[in-house]
Amino acid sequence: QVQLVESGGGSVQSGGSLKLSCARSGPILDAYTMGWFRQAPGKEREGVATIDSDGTTTYAESVKGRFTISQDKAMATLYLQMNTLKPEDTGMYYCAAGPFRANPYSSGDFAFWGQGTQVTVSS
Numbered sequence: 001q002v003q004l005v006e007s008g009g010g011s012v013q014s015g016g017s018l019k020l021s022c023a024r025s026g027p028i029l030d031a032y033t034m035g036w037f038r039q040a041p042g043k044e045r046e047g048v049a050t051i052d053s054d055g056t057t058t059y060a061e062s063v064k065g066r067f068t069i070s071q072d073k074a075m076a077t078l079y080l081q082m083n084t085l086k087p088e089d090t091g092m093y094y095c096a097a098g099p100f101r102a103n104p105y106s107s108g109d110f111a112f113w114g115q116g117t118q119v120t121v122s123s
Contacts, residue, residue, distance in 0.1 A: 002026040002112040004095045009117030016085050016121070022078040022095030022114060031100035034071060036080045037107055038119070040091040048093070049080060050104040058104040062088070085121045092116040 008020040020036065035050035049069035050058045057069055068081040078095055098110035 002028055002097055004097060004112055004114035006093065006095045006114045006117040009093060009119045011120040011122065012085055014086055014121055014123050017081070017083045018085065018119060020080040020082065020093055020095075020117060020119075022080075024076040024078065024095075024097065028097060029099070033098045033100060033102040033104075033110075034078045035096045035098070035102070035104060035110060036069060036078075037094045037096055037110075038089075038091040039094070039116075040088075043091075045094070045107050047104045047107070050102070051078070052100060056101075060104075082119070085119075087121045087123045090119060090121050093119050 003025045005023045032053045033050050036048040037045050038048050039045040048060050048063055049067055051069045051071055066084045070079045094116045095114040096110035097112040102109040
C-alpha cells in the first residue's frame with residue numbers, strides 16, 4: 001500500500017515562496033505519475049502539476065513559470081517549489097500517485113492521496 005505524507009505548507013505574504021515535500025512509502029510501479037493538487041474552500045480540487053516516472057511534467061496554466069515540480073527517486077520524495085505566490089494560490093495542497101501518463105486534470109485517475117498541507121497566501 002502506497003502512503004504519502006506532505007509537509008512544507010504554511011502562511012506567507014504575496015510574492016513569497018514555499019517548498020512542499022511529499023514522502024512516499026510502499027511499493028510503486030516502475031512507470032507512474034506523481035502529482036500535486038489543491039483545493040480552496042468552496043471550490044473543486046484542481047490539478048497543479050504532475051511528473052511522470054520518465055520526468056515529463058505538466059503544469060496548470062495558472063502556475064506556469066512560478067511553480068516547479070521535481071522528484072528525488074532515491075529518496076522517494078516529490079517536491080513542489082512555489083515562487084511568486086498569490087492569494088489565489090491559497091488552499092490545501094495534496095500529493096497523489098497514479099498510473100503512468102495519468103490525466104493531470106482528473107483527480108479520479110490518482111489512486112493514492114496524502115492528507116494535505118495547508119498553504120495560505122495573504123495580500
